[in-house]
Amino acid sequence: MKTHLPVQKAIAILSLLFLFFSANAQNAPYKPSATDMANAYLRAERLDTALRNIPTNNDIVPSWKKDGTAFWYKKNLPNKNWEYLYLNVVSGERKVAFDANKLVSGIEKSTAKTGINNLLRSTDLFFKDELTLKLKLDQKWYQVNLNDYSVNAVTDTSVYRYNPKSRLQQKHSRWAGSETFSRSPNGKNEIKIIGGNIVVVDLDTKAETVLSKDGSIEKPYSNFEWSPDGKHIIAYKTDPKEIKKVHYVLSSVQGTTRGVLKSREYAQPGDDFTSYQPYVFNLATKTVTKVDVEATNFFGPQPLHWRNNSSRYFTYEKADRGHQRFRVIEVDVETGKTKNIIDEKTKTFIYESRIYTRYLQKTNEIIYTSEQDGWQHIYLVNAISGKQQLITKGNWVVRDIDSVDVAKRQIWFRASGKNTNEDPYFIHYYRIGFDGKGLVNLTPEKGNHVLSFSPDRKYYIDTYSEVNIPPVTSLKLTANCKIVKELEQGGVQPFLQTGVKLPEVFVAKGRDGVTDIWGVVCKPSQMDSQKIYPIIEYIYAGPQDSFVPKSFLPASEMQSMAELGFIVVQIDGMGTANRSKAFHDVCWQNLADAGFTDRILWMKAMAAKYPNADINKIGVYGTSAGGQNSTGALLFHPEFYKAAVSACGCHDNRIDKQWWNEQWMGYPVGEHYAKQSNITNAAKLQGNLFLIVGEADENVPPESTYRLADALIKADKDFDILSIPGMGHSDGGIYGRRRKRDFFVRHLLNAEPPHTNLTPSK
CATH class of the missing domain: 2.120.10.30 (TolB, C-terminal domain)
Structure with a gap:
C-alpha cells in the first residue's frame, strides 16, 4: 500500500526534528552551577595534589664511581618519599643503598641534629664503596659505615664528582666573547693599555714599547691576544656605545614609605652597540696593520683559532647584526688580508644560537x-x-x-x-x-x-x-x-586510579595541507558525554624552540584547568623551531603570525574528532612571548578567539630585549615592527582580555603591558588588568593563576567561581 505524500513529508519532518533535538541534547553546553564550580575547584586541587604525590621518575640522574664500576641514584617514591639505589655494573646487582631510617637515626645520634630526613633529600652524598658513605650536612662532612650506621666527622672532603650530563665539548656562547691574554706565550712580556693605547712591557727590564698612538680613553684598544710564537698581537680598536637603561618602581618594599626606583642596562632593538675593529701589531717592526674586514658590531670579539703549527693564520667567527650572515674568517697576520672559510647567508635568518x-x-x-x-x-x-x-x-x-x-x-x-x-x-x-x-x-x-x-x-x-x-x-x-x-x-595504573584522563596526542594538517601539526589535549576527569566544553589553548609561539610536552606529564596546569570544565590544548604551529627551515621561516619578520592559521585548523580538526569540544568558545592564555601571542589572538583573529589572559607580554617587539627580537624580526627596525605591535592594534580588541604584569619584571619591561593598557583605554576598550607588586617575570604565581581560572570560568562557562573573599584567610 502506498503512503500518501503528506504523510511521507510529515514523517520526514518529524525525523529531522528528532535528529536535530537529539543532536543538540547530546551537545548542550556545559553550564555549571555555583555549587558545581565550587566542587570543580576543590576536585581540581585534590586531583593535582594526588597526581603530584605519585612519582614519575622522568629523570634518573646517576652518580658514578670514578672507575665506572658502579653508580647510585635517587628514586622518588609515593607521597614525596625517596630511596637511594646502588648498582654494581660488573655483577649487575642492584640493591637499596642504605636503610634511610637507620641512616637518619645514626646521623641524629652522632650530631644531635634533627630534621635530617629532609636534609638528605638534597645533600651531597657519595659512596666510597658499597659500605662506606660520605655526605655533607650544614657545611660539615661525615663518613658513615653502612655495616653498623656509625657516623664520624671527617676532615678529608675529597670526593669524585662527575656530572653525567656535562658535555665533553661545551658550546661557546658568542655573547661571552673572547678572553684577553696580557702575558706573552714565553712569559717575558706583558701588554698594558695606557691612555687607550697598547704598550708592551719587558718584564725583566721594565722597558716599555708603545705599539699604537691612535687610541684614546674614548676609543681605546682592547681584547688583545698573542700569536702562538709571540711575534704578533691581535687587538681591537673599540668605539664604545652606552647601553641605555630601563626602569621600574618597587611600590611595596617593607619598611619604606616611598617607591624604590630600580634601573638597569637593557638593549632594545635598533640600539647602538659597541664596535670592534681588528688590528695586527708586529713586535719586531713595531708596525700595525688594519685587518681587511669591517668592524664587529654584534657580539664582542670572538676567540681566535690558529692553524696547526702556524702563527701566520688564524680564524674567528663573525655574526652580522640582523642574523642574515655568519662567517668564519681567516686572517693573514703578515698582510691583514682575509678569506671567508665559512660564509653563510640567508634571506630570512640564521638561528645563531643553534650554530x-x-x-x-x-x-x-x-x-x-x-x-x-x-x-x-x-x-x-x-x-x-x-x-x-x-x-x-x-x-x-x-x-x-x-x-x-x-x-x-x-x-x-x-x-x-x-x-x-x-x-x-x-x-x-x-x-x-x-x-x-x-x-x-x-x-x-x-x-x-x-x-x-x-x-x-x-x-x-x-x-x-x-x-x-x-x-x-x-x-x-x-x-x-x-x-x-x-x-x-613506571606504571600508568596509579595515575588512572585518581580518575585523571592522561593527555592525548592529536595531529592535524597545517595551512599548507601537507605538514603535520602536533599538539596535546587535556580533558576533565568527569566530562559529561552529553555536554560540550569550551576550548582553552595554552600558547607560546616563541621561535627559539618547540614547546608541546613530549615526556610523561600526568600533572600540569593544563590538566588542573581542564578539571574546571574545559578542554585544554597546546600546539606547536609553524614558525616554531625543531622542524624544517621552511617551517621555522614562517616567523621571519612575522611574529604576529604566531602559527595561528595552523592552530585554528588544528583545533577545528580536533573538535571534529572530539564531539565534546565547543569550537565556538575558544580561550587562550600565555606568558612572556605567550602573553604577546594570547593578546594577538584576540586582536588578529577575533572571529575565533573569544577570551585571553596575557601575563607579562612582550606586546611590542621594539620594547623588548634586542637579541631576541632582532633574531626573528630583523635589523634595522622597520615598519613591520609597528604593524605587528599589540599596542598599535589595540583598537581592534573585540573579545575579553585580562592582562597580568609584575612591577619588577626584568625580562620584559613592565611598560610593555602598561603601554598596551594605555592604548586600550584611549580606544575606549573594556579589559581587566592585574599589576602584582614586587613580582618579576611570571604568570602571576598562585594568585595570578587563580585569577586566570576565574576569568575563563566567567567568560567561557558563564559561571561564577568560588568567592574567596567570603572564605576566612588561612
Missing part, C-alpha cells in the same frame, strides 16, 4: 652545524680551503652535538624526526663518523629520550617516555646498545 662550531686544530678542520640545505645538519669543513662535507643528511633535525671524539673521528649528537613512524619532536641520541658513515641510533625505542654516559662512556643510562606513557630507564652498553639492566619502569 655549533668545534675547531680541530691538529687536522685544520671545523665541525659545523647549519640549516643551509633546509634542515639542521652537521658539516665537516676544511679550515684551509673552506670545502664542506655533509656528515648528516635527510629530512630530519640535528638538535645538538653532545661531544666530538677526535681520536675516533666520531660525533655524538641528538636529533629528532629521523624515525618516520613517531612524533617528529621526539629526541633520540646517535653517533656517526666524520665521513658520514656508521650511524648508530643509541636510543631506538619509540619515545622522547634523555641519556647520560658513565665517565668512560662504556655505559649509558637511557630514560624514555611519551606524554601519556610512563618512563622506562635502562642501563645499556655503549659498544652494542644492548640493555644490561632495566632500572625503572
Whole structure:
C-alpha cells in the first residue's frame, strides 16, 4: 500500500526534528552551577595534589664511581618519599643503598641534629664503596659505615664528582666573547693599555714599547691576544656605545614609605652597540696593520683559532647584526688580508644560537652545524680551503652535538624526526663518523629520550617516555646498545586510579595541507558525554624552540584547568623551531603570525574528532612571548578567539630585549615592527582580555603591558588588568593563576567561581 505524500513529508519532518533535538541534547553546553564550580575547584586541587604525590621518575640522574664500576641514584617514591639505589655494573646487582631510617637515626645520634630526613633529600652524598658513605650536612662532612650506621666527622672532603650530563665539548656562547691574554706565550712580556693605547712591557727590564698612538680613553684598544710564537698581537680598536637603561618602581618594599626606583642596562632593538675593529701589531717592526674586514658590531670579539703549527693564520667567527650572515674568517697576520672559510647567508635568518662550531686544530678542520640545505645538519669543513662535507643528511633535525671524539673521528649528537613512524619532536641520541658513515641510533625505542654516559662512556643510562606513557630507564652498553639492566619502569595504573584522563596526542594538517601539526589535549576527569566544553589553548609561539610536552606529564596546569570544565590544548604551529627551515621561516619578520592559521585548523580538526569540544568558545592564555601571542589572538583573529589572559607580554617587539627580537624580526627596525605591535592594534580588541604584569619584571619591561593598557583605554576598550607588586617575570604565581581560572570560568562557562573573599584567610 502506498503512503500518501503528506504523510511521507510529515514523517520526514518529524525525523529531522528528532535528529536535530537529539543532536543538540547530546551537545548542550556545559553550564555549571555555583555549587558545581565550587566542587570543580576543590576536585581540581585534590586531583593535582594526588597526581603530584605519585612519582614519575622522568629523570634518573646517576652518580658514578670514578672507575665506572658502579653508580647510585635517587628514586622518588609515593607521597614525596625517596630511596637511594646502588648498582654494581660488573655483577649487575642492584640493591637499596642504605636503610634511610637507620641512616637518619645514626646521623641524629652522632650530631644531635634533627630534621635530617629532609636534609638528605638534597645533600651531597657519595659512596666510597658499597659500605662506606660520605655526605655533607650544614657545611660539615661525615663518613658513615653502612655495616653498623656509625657516623664520624671527617676532615678529608675529597670526593669524585662527575656530572653525567656535562658535555665533553661545551658550546661557546658568542655573547661571552673572547678572553684577553696580557702575558706573552714565553712569559717575558706583558701588554698594558695606557691612555687607550697598547704598550708592551719587558718584564725583566721594565722597558716599555708603545705599539699604537691612535687610541684614546674614548676609543681605546682592547681584547688583545698573542700569536702562538709571540711575534704578533691581535687587538681591537673599540668605539664604545652606552647601553641605555630601563626602569621600574618597587611600590611595596617593607619598611619604606616611598617607591624604590630600580634601573638597569637593557638593549632594545635598533640600539647602538659597541664596535670592534681588528688590528695586527708586529713586535719586531713595531708596525700595525688594519685587518681587511669591517668592524664587529654584534657580539664582542670572538676567540681566535690558529692553524696547526702556524702563527701566520688564524680564524674567528663573525655574526652580522640582523642574523642574515655568519662567517668564519681567516686572517693573514703578515698582510691583514682575509678569506671567508665559512660564509653563510640567508634571506630570512640564521638561528645563531643553534650554530655549533668545534675547531680541530691538529687536522685544520671545523665541525659545523647549519640549516643551509633546509634542515639542521652537521658539516665537516676544511679550515684551509673552506670545502664542506655533509656528515648528516635527510629530512630530519640535528638538535645538538653532545661531544666530538677526535681520536675516533666520531660525533655524538641528538636529533629528532629521523624515525618516520613517531612524533617528529621526539629526541633520540646517535653517533656517526666524520665521513658520514656508521650511524648508530643509541636510543631506538619509540619515545622522547634523555641519556647520560658513565665517565668512560662504556655505559649509558637511557630514560624514555611519551606524554601519556610512563618512563622506562635502562642501563645499556655503549659498544652494542644492548640493555644490561632495566632500572625503572613506571606504571600508568596509579595515575588512572585518581580518575585523571592522561593527555592525548592529536595531529592535524597545517595551512599548507601537507605538514603535520602536533599538539596535546587535556580533558576533565568527569566530562559529561552529553555536554560540550569550551576550548582553552595554552600558547607560546616563541621561535627559539618547540614547546608541546613530549615526556610523561600526568600533572600540569593544563590538566588542573581542564578539571574546571574545559578542554585544554597546546600546539606547536609553524614558525616554531625543531622542524624544517621552511617551517621555522614562517616567523621571519612575522611574529604576529604566531602559527595561528595552523592552530585554528588544528583545533577545528580536533573538535571534529572530539564531539565534546565547543569550537565556538575558544580561550587562550600565555606568558612572556605567550602573553604577546594570547593578546594577538584576540586582536588578529577575533572571529575565533573569544577570551585571553596575557601575563607579562612582550606586546611590542621594539620594547623588548634586542637579541631576541632582532633574531626573528630583523635589523634595522622597520615598519613591520609597528604593524605587528599589540599596542598599535589595540583598537581592534573585540573579545575579553585580562592582562597580568609584575612591577619588577626584568625580562620584559613592565611598560610593555602598561603601554598596551594605555592604548586600550584611549580606544575606549573594556579589559581587566592585574599589576602584582614586587613580582618579576611570571604568570602571576598562585594568585595570578587563580585569577586566570576565574576569568575563563566567567567568560567561557558563564559561571561564577568560588568567592574567596567570603572564605576566612588561612
